[in-house]
Amino acid sequence: MKYIVVLGDGMADKPIEELGNKTPLEYADTPTMDRLSKVSEVGLVHTIPKGMKPGSDTANLSVLGYDPKKYYTGRSPLEALSIGVDMKTTDVALRCNIVTVSTDDLPYEEKTIIDHSASEISTEDAAILLEAVRKELETDTYKFYVGTSYRHLTIWDNGEVVDLTPPHDVLGQKIGQYLPKDEVLREMQKKSYDILANHPINIDRMKKGLNPANSLWFWGAGTRPCVTSFEEKNNKKGAMISAVDLLKGIAVGAGMKVIEVEGATGGLETNYEGKASAAVDVLLNEGYDLAYVHVEAPDEMGHQGSVERKVKAIENLDKRVIKVITEAMDKSGEDYRLLVMPDHPTPICVRTHTSDPVPYMLYDSTDLKDEKHDYNEKCGKESGLFMANGYEMMDYLLSK
The missing domain is CATH 3.40.720.10 (Alkaline Phosphatase, subunit A)
Known part of the structure; x- marks a missing residue:
């Protein structure tokens, strides 16, 4: 059978x-x-x-x-296994989506999440954008790893399993109240918009009528699974x-x-x-x-x-x-x-x-x-x- x-x-x-x-x-x-x-x-x-x-x-x-x-033990640790990240027992994995937030001139907290998948961005384009973020934000404490399409991974050394909201639960809403309470994670999300908003890939995407992949969004924290x-x-x-x-x-x-x-x-x-x-x-x-x-x-x-x-x-x-x-x-x-x-x-x-x-x-x-x-x-x-x-x-x- x-x-x-x-x-x-x-x-x-x-x-x-x-x-x-x-x-x-x-x-x-x-x-x-x-x-x-x-x-x-x-x-x-x-x-x-x-x-x-x-x-x-x-x-x-x-x-x-x-x-x-x-x-x-959390969603992201399972994804870490998939892309070959060997988590330590003290690591916390975070899902790191590349999403679309509104391109208005409002402060980041008042922007609206438009698309959790950034028009189903290709892995190739997303990898270039994540590399731009990595150059600015990666430290010994926070490491970024490329996944598939809009779905990527952050490993937080000696991290904490904090409560985070999935981006698909915030579609069409202002993001302020859903941002991470952890100050470092929140600031990284905000800075990611500054890094990505005018990136050549996003300028080209908008010319083609695609949603720009202009912000990171952290969620799904968890520890190494067994x-x-x-x-x-x-x-x-x-x-x-x-x-x-x-x-x-x-x-x-x-x-x-x-x-x-x-x-x-x-x-x-x-x-x-x-x-x-x-x-x-x-x-x-x-x-x-x-x-x-x-x-x-x-x-x-x-x-x-x-x-x-x-x-x-x-x-x-x-x-x-x-x-x-x-x-x-x-x-x-x-x-x-x-x-x-x-x-x-x-x-x-x-x-x-x-x-x-x-x-x-x-x-x-x-x-x-x-x-x-x-x-x-x-x-x-x-x-x-x-x-x-x-x-x-x-x-x-x-x-x-």
Whole structure:
């Protein structure tokens, strides 16, 4: 038996009036999921433990079978693992986004955060901007490391796990009350705007109609993680396929194989087929038991508040990932179980994560159901099937 998880990050949502009071998942043209849902188990699962913030970090730890209450030490340390930063036990890692704040003449504290991803800036451009910041702000205490796209890392020697607000929670708002309370972090954010606002890359971006990547934003502080090996825990060899450093970091910590796919960006125009093919290859040709295919696009489109683009991301997931994987697995004759689900909702109406339960679909090629339901939030609720602890889902998937 082979096992596949297709994780549509932030895919779940609330009914939207312009979609006829359907969610993007209900509204999207998803022939593969529609077909599979009729022979699958569909239900709801709660991935965010009570009292914890609804992040992709805690949620994906849950889906991978790790209780966040036990294993979570912060988001940034997981990303540090991904990019090869060997943290000391006294280090604190910080997520260091390059974001867009308003370009008006107001003081920094009165500016508004426009875009948490700076128009999904390329890693190449972001690296040049981060180098400009490094020359001015890096010290023996604060070190900067390049990640992917707008997502980067700061290591704070002998640091403190301070409370920081994610930038996607501040979209469209004045930033003053959300700036770090720590004086050094706050001043570095302010100085980063002075360094980046008129950088040649940003001048060029604005000429092209793109948002300038004109400020750092610190969040997600945490200490060095300690995650049990996935193989030791489950007696299964697992592989991670994602463009996002967070997911790669979780995989590194869990001793899973991390597969890099050319053209995988974490955005809407990612290499969907490449991810699907990598999953099939690692299962059928490399002897791995489980492939975890993470697609960031629905979450990014939710943060952008774009109904049309979120629907498109879900349709891409259906036709360019799930269809490719299932056709190849069916052709191979290998028995397999496929779990399709989001990690958390990212509703268009709030443009950030929520803690609501998410719908799951579990397909088993050896146990075809006879159902009438589709796969979406409404049908998941109507099924009456509910898993209260998301970290139990992996055991459930692997139970056969």
